[in-house]
Each structure stands twice: as structure tokens, then as C-alpha cells.
Amino acid sequence: MRDTGTMSRLDRLKMQRELHVAGLENCPVRNLLDHVASKWTTLVLMELSQAPQRFNALGRALPDISKRMLTQTLRDLERDGMVARRVFDTKPPSVEYSLTPLGQSVLQPIGALIDWANLHAEDIRAARVQFEALG
Amino acid sequence: MRDTGTMSRLDRLKMQRELHVAGLENCPVRNLLDHVASKWTTLVLMELSQAPQRFNALGRALPDISKRMLTQTLRDLERDGMVARRVFDTKPPSVEYSLTPLGQSVLQPIGALIDWANLHAEDIRAARVQFEALG
DNA sequence: AGATAGAGTCTCATATTGAGACCTATAACT
């Protein structure tokens, strides 16, 4: 992506929108958003931020994700270099997942999103109450 | 949510994880993430950040969103107080959508995510190439 | 008179996800 260093965030947002509209499928931002859009991605990253964990442990920690989606989410994250997969040759074999430095680094912007949500939780709640009230 | 002012971001992340695990469905963060997880939400917010726009204009600007999902996304955003809906009594009537201050403010953390994506796009691309190479 | 526009809604086809059975091998329990 071209020099973003001299642009304001709004400018970059605008540029981003244009890329989306252009339908560039290999646009990195669209890619990330689709990723976050998988919903489990974020949860898995947060869980792994606590400690490296094995497959079933992750499953127990995130009770409402199905094995199917857990597998898929982990594969996607591995593929994108955010999670590392290590197989231990025990019987039965165990597999440990951990965050790579790249995976760690994405926790920061995700954290910003979470902080925003906490900060404005009350505003949103109020908006909903009002919205329902009007029907 | 309890005092977050004295906690580190990691602490907050941990707390967040616990809330998720507890399955609190009305947890504001889970709510926001599910929202972002709708994928169109982010695109619509970005589009509206350029200018208030009417329904069909939004549809043309985001060619790959269906009317169905556009309607639903806008309703959700309206419900959460991030987007305002104004009906003009023209013939045929037109409807303008715009960001509320709350909607504007969420663009900042979303922008942080986008900046991260641009910054690490090359890392991710490289990771993918390697992943494919190994099969 | 017929086409067009705006903002949706409705239905049906398709895609994504969830629930849970099943697989392999080994080790511990009875």
C-alpha cells in the first residue's frame, strides 16, 4: 500500500473505502476485517493472550465455539502467521497453540476496540432502550 | 463494568476473557465484537464517515452488500445509537443516514485496526506464502 | 402511456455454522 505516513487517519479511511469499493479482494484491510468478522478469531486471540494452550483446553475455555470452528479459526490464524502450532510427540500426541509476535501485536488495536466498548457501553445501552421505546 | 482505570490493558483483556467465558450475553464488548463481526458494519461506518448518505447511495457505494443486509446493518447501527436516520418528506420520500457522535468516535479504534493491517500486510502475505509452501 | 426512482420488504436459493457421532492409538482402571 502506498505511503501512508503523510496522510491523516481520515484520509487513510477514505483511501481504504476506495479500495473496498474497487473490490480488491487481496486488500489487506478487507482481509483483516473479514478475519475479525469471523468473530471467533478475536476470542481465540484473547484466550491465547493469557497463555499458550492446547486444542481441547481452548475448547473448554471458550465453551460456545464448536470444534469445527475452533479448528478452522486456528488454521486461519496459523496461516496468517498470528498463531504457532507445535505438536508434541506424546501418547496421544498433544498440540499447543501460542501467539506469535505478530499475533501479540494485533492485540493492541483489538484492545483499543475493547476499551472503546467499555467506555461507551452505557451510551449504547441507553440508545437501545430509547430505540425500543419508540418501536 | 468495574473500574478499569487502574488496570493494565492486559488485565482488562483477561477480565474480558472471563466475562466471555461466563457467557454474559449482555456483555458490551461481546456485543461490539459481534457487531464488527457482521462485517458490513465496519464498511458502512467507513462509508458514512465520508459523508451522510441516503440508502441507495450507500448501496451503490458498497456494491457487494445486498439491500437486505444494508437495511439490517443500518437498523442495528441506528439501534445502538451510532447512526441517525432522517426521513425527508419528498416524493418519493428519501432517507438520509449519518454518523452520530458515538458513531464517529468508534471510527478511531477501527482506524487503529486498519492502520495495523496496513502496517503488517507484508508480514501476513509472507506468512501465507510460507504456509502454502508447506501444505 | 410507460419508464424511473426511492426505500424497503418478501421469498427462495445458497452458504456458513453448530451439534454431535466417529476415528486412531495408547494408557490407566477393574
Add this chain to the structure above:
DNA sequence: AGTTATAGGTCTCAATATGAGACTCTATCT
């Protein structure tokens, strides 16, 4: 010896979510 449990998945079938596109109503435009 036979049963059961465990780890990390995969596979199938059912439920849910999304996309594509027809249809609505009225007032201008051609």
C-alpha cells in the same frame, strides 16, 4: 483381558444466516 478415557481432529446432517432478485406505492420524466 476388557473397558473406558484422552487428544486432536474429521465427517455428516440440521439449523441459521446471507445473497439475489421480484414486488410495492406514488409521483415525476419522456
